Amino acid sequence: MANNLTIVMYHYVRPLKESRYPDLKALESENFRGQLDYIQRHYTVVNMQDVIAATRGEARLPEQAILLTFDDGYRDHYEHVFPLLVERGVQGSFFPPACAVREGRVLDVNKIHFTLASSTNPQRLIAEIFAVMDAHRNEYGLPGNAECFDAFSRESRYDSADVTFIKRILQKGLPAPMRGSLIDRLFRQFVTNDERDFAAELYMDDTQLRELLDAGMFIGSHGDQHLWLNTLSADEQRSEVETSLEFMGDIGVPQHDWVMCYPYGGYNNALLALLREKGCALGLTVDVGVADLALTDPLCLPRLDTNDLPNSLDACLAHGEPTNEGRHLEA
Template sequence: MSASLTIVMYHYVRPLQESHFPDLKALDLTRFCGQLDFIQHHYQVVTMEQVIAATRGELMLPERSLLLTFDDGYRDHYEYVLPLLIAREIQGSFFPPACSVRDRRVLDVNKIHFILASVKDSSLLVAELFAMIEEHRTEYNLRSNEEYFLAYSGGSRYDTPDVTFIKRLLQKGLPMPLREKMVNRLFRCFVTEDERGFAENLYMSANEIRELYSAGMAIGSHGDRHLWLNTLSDDDLESEIDASLEFLSKLGVLTRDWVMCYPYGGYNDAVLAKLRKKDCALGLTVEVALADPAIHDPLCLPRLDTNDLPPNSKY
């Protein structure tokens, strides 16, 4: 029988009450420490290199093995996570999108998180969005407000219908130029006008990522601009992947076996074919399940969210 592998996915990890945005949907640092205690008690933390070797049948992973992964390149990972992993002598794998580090731009997905963390009453934001859709309805040939709400407010595992609607409408639901315009307007209005300064605080710098790497952590690709890879044309997909690899290579962290962590978990057959051509060793999705390196396609490994671990766990 082959051993199962738990891959856990983290995003923001910070001492929330002392931060500027205590309402951010983040994992509090105290809970993270507790989770690490639990993990080290019940699991064997493995490295990315071991997982790659296991998918090739070169190595058998230990019983109850677990891989820690951290998406989006937040400074949280350098400031709070790295010292804990070093002290515990375990490895984490980190996936910074190139553009936020290189260009100091705040990703739209992060802007949306901080807009939500800055406005306590999410129905106010829904009303703002409805007004903006109204304003642009003819120009973009948009559907009715009710149709959008019906299409985008349901089925979330963690969020209320209002919050689900805000996130999905702004991440995917409207034409790209309009989404960007709306996100930027809300971000400037409710969060800050200084995007560059905000990005410098939010994301790691290139040197901080190099430090992570020299401390034995694994670094992989999370795309260049954090786009849904399964929505891109062949040329755009190619340049998105190449730009992210060039970014890793400039950091000095591109190894022969590189790993793709799909932004938003988005991939399809065309993406997989492209990654195979470029000798990608592993692909990490957001499908919720335990991974089995002997059975799963190495480019489609499922992950659990931190919220799926105990005390909430069914795994």
Template sequence: MLLTFDDGYIDNYTFAFPVLDELGVQGSFFIPGKTFTTYELLDVNKIHYLLASTDIHIILKDLLERMDHYRGNEYSYPSNEELFQEYAKSNRFDSKEVIFVKRMLQTVLPEELRNRIASELFVEHVGISEQQLAHELYMTAEQIRTLKHHGMHIGVHGYDHYWLGNLSKEKMQQDMQKALEIMDEFIDSRKWAMNYPYGSYNEDVIRYAKEHGACVGVTTEVRIADLEIDDVMKLPRLDCNDYPPKSENYKRMGQA
């Protein structure tokens, strides 16, 4: 069994690590380079806190209004109706409205614009500075060193936590190169593990990772991995929400 912990959260260090260390169990911690170097809030967390702070219908209304405001002035993108029809698709955990907000602010809108809108909405609805939250939310480099010293595995999770499969080849390579440079002290550059942010990858991402030393990659595909037949660069995982107390979904996928 492989236990994976994504995104470099401080609670991985304060809660999960002591238990793993006491039991003598190794965990694999996949940490975006940005979290412990600039202490800027990742978009994924900015959006999580925004959604947790305000009713989704209020957030959706504010988002659509801002999309209308910026469309045609500085940025070009389809109408709100077209985008909602294409991207508002519910999944196992989120309503279609939540998914729409996430997709617009994670990957669909131009990067500069989605960062601007996300920050505007964060200021309006969350009531804490992004910098303060980032310092409270993520592990420090010294804490990551402690994990490694105690036998925990450290893996690569990009630099900026982008949807790597949606980036241009050049931008994907820039993000990966930056991640590898920053993570160099924590990984074996000849044999390291990749965890694709949001589970987003394509053949260019896999090729770049393998050419630069990756020997395994984990995705967000939900099932138990079969090491006899699965591509080692596309290994599926079960989410923590597939286990009690959240659910017993794992039972439908075989015993884990």
């Protein structure tokens, strides 16, 4: 018998038009409010604890069950999401990467997003990237620029070929040491020199996370440094998981029945084995779909993006079909 669960994934949620970065791919706060109206009309918002019980056959979820998940630990979530969830008496689940909260570092993924939001011309960024690749071609044995562009520039669900190229070459296309320094350089050039200050504005701190917990929200793991966990060695995977668990323990998250949300959706069998060993109850991917808890491995649950659901009370029921409309933020 089906036991369907829609899991919605959110990233930035903010009063975008009035913000300093109106070109950021974020969900406008008003649209979040409208989407909550829609969700509460057509779905029943469930708690993470109910979902864990359902995957074990200890409980059944209501019809049209939906779980709300918020990735990356943004202060946006504390300021623009948390109050609405409290007002409506529903739970959200939040997944902060440990290093963003504890070390005042801006994640590479965020540096890339804000660089893109601050530069009106992707071609200019591509020219900068190519210049750095030219300078390091021999040292790292890099392929030609045109060849790299062809390999990484596929048009995606939400981005132009140019923007996809920039994201993918910076996220995983270049050798790690070169990639980190190039991202830093672009971030300093186009966004800010003060990373610590920017991080303090961008992410929640541990006091805010404790406040979420105290109010009945759920907090889960998003790793330590927000890496593609499927690309790491066994030791590196273990370090990511253990550092994140330690961080959550410090905030007061129970160490049993914890939940992993894979950065960029990246996981592999070695990671799943490690998570089982550590007592992880659920894993959230970025595979697009509605989960059938009777059939799906609890460590590999699919999600819908906020853009797959309407933003207003009166919209027709979407039946969980991705609509490909609107704006999105990857990872």
